[in-house]
Amino acid sequence: MSRTVPAVVRAMDILELFLDVDAELSPRDVAARLGLPRTTVFELLNTLVSRGYLTRTGEDSSRYRLGVRVFQLGSAYSERLDLAREGRRVAGEVAGLCDETVHVAVLDGSDVVYIAKVDSTRSVRMVSAVGRRLPAHCSAVGKMLLAGLPSSAVRARLPQNRPLSALTPRTLTSVRKLERELERIRGEGVAFEHGESNDDVSCVSAPVYDHGGSMVAAMSISVPSSRWDHKSDMEWAQLVTEGAAQLSRQLGHVANAQRLPTER
Template structure:
């Protein structure tokens, strides 16, 4: 193992959301590296753009713009469908219900991926289907995690009474962390949706399960919710999401 690389990564790992800047002394203490060694490593990292000083003559350091460049590169390389599909397949096998991937497209929600159940009677939902953002668990979940201004912009076509009740429902969805719909897109069907987050901690898609309402009752409903929550968290981690760091 290359010790120089290890030392450099130790320094980089010190920076996070709660620690955006560090002095040379702090870096030396936290990594256990002698000051001269830490300084040489920082000089090398600075020359490559991985760290930078907060001011030209200030001995405080922060992550450099190279990470922003790399972050964009990784982000573009990650394909949502490619990442989600294997985990969607696994979820569909576990619960034996249809699993969908839904994203916002303009003022509508679009179904961009689907894994069918093995049931004889299946719901017909084709990839590419669009739905208003206020109908169904997936579209509503995506709408719920938008800003208030974005929500109102997309709800202009609704009358005030419907808009008011929907805004209350969206607040409830955001609070509980998932959406559930009953018979909104197809009669006698239930939809459940959980959010998928990316590396910027933004909701980029809805993981949606739908099937006959008789399959979504009692203990089975709670079991499906648990499996969906776990699957959504795993997909989000694969998209670069990590929970906010809580300072103790």
Template sequence: MERKYWVPALEKANDVLMQICERPSELKLIDLSKRLEINKSSMFTLLNTMEALEWIVRENDATYSLGSKLGSWGNAFFKQFSLIDRFRKEAAVTKHVILETIQLAKLEQHDVLYLAKEEMPSPVRISSEPGMKLPAHATALGKAMLAWLDPAEFDALYPADELAPSLTPHTLRSREVLHHGLVAVREAGCAFDLEEAVMGFCCVAAPVRDGEGRVVAAISCSMFKHDWEQKRELAMNEIRALAQRLSQS
């Protein structure tokens, strides 16, 4: 791995975690200092910081074990695979109700990352595939997740008023317009894309939440514009219901 932008402090923290992982509740500060060849003063500062972050726990006998924060991270890691499995089972049923393709994605900075797709046979295939990214502001999936960001997170993602890139003539171009639209998304519990990502296609999406109510993903249904008015209410209701089933209550 390229070490040009390496952070030595993070490497040391990782080394400490690996030692504690291999021998939980056995190693004290002096043991870790000797094993990793880090002086006691630096080791004390490192351990104290990691303890405050709940990465590790100092036991009564002054040994260390892994903290609850790492446990929650581990659960989050495996839940993402569990979510995809549940999506495939649930969406395989819902797609036959709507008769349209359903997709699952998560937010990565300004983009949505497609994770899975349950596809209905169609003469025109939806181009988005697992692993593909699209700008969040141009998609219903993105708006369904952006709507629940903290204001500070939203401002950090979109510091400038102009949004880019524009995928179609209908793509939102202003942060102010996007922000106003996200209020409506929160009220409705779902988001729309009216030819904003692909000309000729409309889409509805709803957020998927974890056990603590945080939005961790979104699901969507896309269809031809000429089917939109006929199927809009059905798709909206089914996608919101599917998102609710996939969310961790």
């Protein structure tokens, strides 16, 4: 394992304190949270101020908040970020663990569009393609993405006076039943599909969040129904949740920052 530099680690620890709080911090706050000597904290804070990563604030300049240099670094990272590229990279890692097909999709109106896909190496696998569109209500990724919207926004995207289109006999065609399913998904954090878009495929999906806490995509694992059993629900759900969380971190997401829909 490569050697780390203790002073750099401590400086990063100080900066990361500001990920969890909105208020400014005093040297005493920092020392108490990290268990560091007050002298060490002052030296580190002064160094971070001198480089623009922190700035002094308060009437007596005895408190600190993040400086403009952090914003510049974050902006540079964001400008170079490509959701499809990062999605494919993380999907590849998830597919390597389960050897099943992994997708990343985004919501476009009432449809989902696949922006990344990594195939299973097995002879029997899901047939799909990047760029393919599917009605959101009949896919695990689509239901996950719809669940990330307030109910009023969901209703605005779906027909209210006619049934939803059906791709298989198992597709949810009732808007009311779909809304109940979305409520369940909001509570559980994962979405399932068993033969709703393809008779022979089961899927599980988890949300992908950006740096502001908005759900911007969903990741799914798609498995031929012949390889899915009752135990698979938990196994695939855990794996796709971990993969989606990893992709969210790549997008700058902090775990407690997602905005859950509250409007009804």
